[in-house]
Amino acid sequence: MTAVYVHGIGMTKFGSFEDKSLKDLLIEASREALKDADHPKIDAIFVGNFMGGTLSNQEILGAIVAHDLGLGYIPTAKLEGACASGGIALRQGVLSILSGEYENVLVVGAEKMKHASTATVTQFINTAMDQSTTEKEAGLTFPGFFGTVANRYMFETGAKKEHLAKVALKNRENAINNPLAQFQKPTSIDEIINARMVTDPLGLFDCSPITDGAAAVVLSSKPSSIKVRASAQSSGPTLMQDAVDLLSLPAVKISGEKAYEKAGLGPKDIDVVEIHDCFSMTEILSIEELGFFQKLEGWKAVEEGKTRVDGEIPVNTSGGLLSKGHPIGATGIAQIYQLVRQLRGNAPNQLAKQPKIALAQNLGGTGAYSVVHILERV
Amino acid sequence: MKVYECCGIESVTKKVFCSSCGKEIVNETEVPDEGIVYSFTVIQVPPAQFAHLAPYTVALVQLKNSNAKITARILENVEIGDQVSLDSIVDGAYVFKKVNTNEAVY
Ligand SMILES: [Zn+2]
Numbered sequence: 001m002t003a004v005y006v007h008g009i010g011m012t013k014f015g016s017f018e019d020k021s022l023k024d025l026l027i028e029a030s031r032e033a034l035k036d037a038d039h040p041k042i043d044a045i046f047v048g049n050f051m052g053g054t055l056s057n058q059e060i061l062g063a064i065v066a067h068d069l070g071l072g073y074i075p076t077a078k079l080e081g082a083c084a085s086g087g088i089a090l091r092q093g094v095l096s097i098l099s100g101e102y103e104n105v106l107v108v109g110a111e112k113m114k115h116a117s118t119a120t121v122t123q124f125i126n127t128a129m130d131q132s133t134t135e136k137e138a139g140l141t142f143p144g145f146f147g148t149v150a151n152r153y154m155f156e157t158g159a160k161k162e163h164l165a166k167v168a169l170k171n172r173e174n175a176i177n178n179p180l181a182q183f184q185k186p187t188s189i190d191e192i193i194n195a196r197m198v199t200d201p202l203g204l205f206d207c208s209p210i211t212d213g214a215a216a217v218v219l220s221s222k223p224s225s226i227k228v229r230a231s232a233q234s235s236g237p238t239l240m241q242d243a244v245d246l247l248s249l250p251a252v253k254i255s256g257e258k259a260y261e262k263a264g265l266g267p268k269d270i271d272v273v274e275i276h277d278c279f280s281m282t283e284i285l286s287i288e289e290l291g292f293f294q295k296l297e298g299w300k301a302v303e304e305g306k307t308r309v310d311g312e313i314p315v316n317t318s319g320g321l322l323s324k325g326h327p328i329g330a331t332g333i334a335q336i337y338q339l340v341r342q343l344r345g346n347a348p349n350q351l352a353k354q355p356k357i358a359l360a361q362n363l364g365g366t367g368a369y370s371v372v373h374i375l376e377r378v
Numbered sequence: 379m380k381v382y383e384c385c386g387i388e389s390v391t392k393k394v395f396c397s398s399c400g401k402e403i404v405n406e407t408e409v410p411d412e413g414i415v416y417s418f419t420v421i422q423v424p425p426a427q428f429a430h431l432a433p434y435t436v437a438l439v440q441l442k443n444s445n446a447k448i449t450a451r452i453l454e455n456v457e458i459g460d461q462v463s464l465d466s467i468v469d470g471a472y473v474f475k476k477v478n479t480n481e482a483v484y
Contacts, residue, residue, distance in 0.1 A: 123425040133391070135449040137470035139421060139428040140436045147419030148438055155417070155458050200420040240438055241449045242391055246417060 004097045006226040006375065007104075008037025008218035011337045014182045014325030015114075017212045022049075022056040022112040026065050029214035029330070030108045034069070037218035043102035045076040046093045048086035048109030049329035052078075054124050056112050065108060082128035083278060084364025085109060086332030087233075087371030090217065094231040094373075097221050104222075109334075110214035111327035121210050128365040130238045143207050145240050145366040146279040147199035152246050153281065154201065159299035161201050165192040166302050167280040168205040168322055174309060175319025178338075178348035182211050182325030206280040211325035215334035223378075226340055229265070229357070230374040232258035236367040243367075247296065249282075251370035252289040252361060259359070259372035260291075267291035270374075271355030272342045273313060274335035276363035277320040283307075286361060287315060290372075309349045317342060317349040332362035332371060343377040379464075379472075381409050381446045388446040411464035412477070413441040413448075415456045437462070439474060450474040 010032025012025055020028075026047070034042070047061045058064075062076025079089040086109030093107040113121055125142045129135070140148075153159060169189055175181035187205065195204040219228070236251030237243050244250075260266050267290060275290070277283035284298040292313050293301045301307060307315040318324045318338035321331060339358035341347035358375045381388050383405040384396035396403050418437035421428070428434065435452040439462055450472040453465060465475040 118423065119426040119429060122423065123427060126425050134470055134472050138436055138449050138451045138472060139424065139431060139434055140449050141421055141423075141425055143423070144419045144421050144436055147421075148417045148436070151419060151458065152417035152438075196422075197420075198423045200418075200422075202419075239391060239449070241447050242389055243447075244387070246438065 002098050002100060002221050004094050004219050004221065004228040005224040006217055006228065006336070006340055007040065007220045007224050008033040008035070009216070009337045009340050010036060011180055011215040011334055012213050013180050014211050014213035014327060018115065020212065022052055022058055022110055023064055023068065025110045025112060025212060025214035026061065026108050027068055029110065029216040030065060030069055030106060033106065033216035033218050040104040040218065040220060042071050042074060042104050042106045044074055044096060045106045045108070046089040047076065047078040048089035048332060049078055050080060050082055050085045050111060051113065051124055051328065055116050081369040082364035083276065083328050084332060084362045084369040084371050085329040086215070087362030088369065090333055090336065090373065091231045091233055091371055093219050094228055097219055104218065104220045106216065106218055107333060108214060108216035109329040109332060111329045112212050113210045113327065114212045118210065128368070133239060135239050135241055140240060141199065142366065143199045143202060143279065146281045147202045148240065149246055150201050150281040156247065157296050157299060161193055162189065163299040163302055164201070164206050164280040165189050167277065167283050168192050170308055171277060171316050171320040171322040174317050174349050175323030178319050178324060181319040181323055182209060183323045202279055202281065208278045208321035208326035211327040213325060213327035213330050215330045215337050217333055217336050225377060226343055227376045227378045228373060229376045230259040230262035232262060233369070233371045234258065235369055238365060238368045240366065247285065249285050249289050249367040249370065251367050252286050252363065255370040255372040256290040256361065259374050263374045265357065265374065270313065270357050270359045272317060272339065272351055272358045273315045274318060274338055274360045275315050276361055277316055277322050278326065278363060280322065282363065283315065283320065290361060309351065314351060317347060335360040335362060336373065339375055343375060379409060379411055381407050381441065381444050383407065388444050390446050390448050409444045410442045413439040413462060415458055415460045415462060416440040416447055417458055418452065418456055437474070448472060452476070
């Protein structure tokens with residue numbers, strides 16, 4: 001039976017790059033991944049991107065990447081699923097190899113956001129919520145959804161703003177050791193708690209930043225040292241008012257369960273994780289939904305340091321979206337970049353014991369999409 | 379306001395099919411335009427469209443006599459558990475106000 005392996009990875013620095021276009025970022029990450037894979041003949045390209053059309057006035061990204069890399073007139077497609085665009089592109093790459101159609105595939109994700117104002121970016125990010133509803137007209141924002149979740153979570157569990165801050169602090173401490181991360185300045189619990197409020201109770205450090213950047217992987221049916229053990233996806237509610245349980249992310253739970261089932265593994269088998277921490281609150285919910293901790297107890301695990309690099313299940317050794325940065329279309333692929341490096345044994349914040357099994361979870365919208373991939377060192 | 383129901387799942391959103399039994403959703407009931415604050419946030423960084431309102435409160439309101447909830451803008455600062463009722467519908471948004479519970483005769 002066909003299996004899928006990772007042959008190459010590439011990633012730009014995440015941050016603010018006035019002089020680089022969306023295309024420049026895509027090409028830079030792709031070129032590095034192709035070099036890392038020793039330049040196989042690429043049969044197809046899948047691109048993850050969310051706002052190229054609105055913020056850069058640019059579509060046809062797949063064909064542009066094929067053309068400018070000089071890969072010939074191969075088939076390409078762009079995948080969109082808000083912040084899960086990268087993970088969905090990766091999954092389509094995996095499925096295209098599993099189908100037998102292609103042998104070698106390039107998957108690349110990118111976003112160019114820093115040139116636009118925060119109000120403009122917030123407006124366009126809101127397209128990741130259903131725009132034809134009374135909920136949108138009420139003025140709920142994307143961060144506002146997770147602020148509303150956080151207030152209820154604290155009400156039900158006794159968790160405090162300090163526990164949210166501990167997620168942000170951990171991820172910043174990890175980012176300090178990652179030269180590709182956007183934020184590398186040390187911070188403190190006090191600075192995080194007292195930072196400017198974005199949407200109560202979430203402050204500036206609880207929210208992922210606006211970022212330019214790209215990441216790429218080369219996949220193949222030919223064996224390598226990194227095997228894709230599972231690829232799974234789910235959707236979830238697209239409206240806050242339709243959440244059956246405000247404190248759950250069904251898409252994360254279902255995509256996790258499907259991935260575990262496909263891999264024949266469970267949460268206890270996972271050595272290292274990259275989770276979609278678009279907000280500090282989201283990381284706490286998702287470590288619960290993926291089965292690493294009991295429901296409504298994720299905050300205690302954070303308190304006890306269980307998700308730190310030296311903890312029982314290290315989460316976001318890259319610095320996560322919160323501090324590595326969140327160039328939307330790149331995020332799901334940048335998670336794979338960090339995990340492949342962990343499995344190869346040369347990552348920033350490399351685990352003391354070289355991991356064998358790694359899990360990536362990429363979220364889109366306010367829980368509208370979730371993609372989970374499990375990788376294995378073979 | 380109207381609530382749509384099938385298999386015990388109630389929503390203010392009119393979906394085509396029931397995600398539980400797969401049949402077309404036909405049950406509509408009218409519920410009071412009031413409820414309690416299930417959770418809320420105060421939006422300090424608004425999208426361009428709502429810049430003139432910031433900071434403003436958005437709450438998820440648990441509707442009275444129903445399992446359904448509705449997302450609404452609230453005129454005042456609120457806490458979880460506060461009673462609220464519909465004030466107006468402005469540009470497609472449900473705007474609720476706090477019920478002064480001292481004067482309420484429940
Ligand atoms: Zn039904």
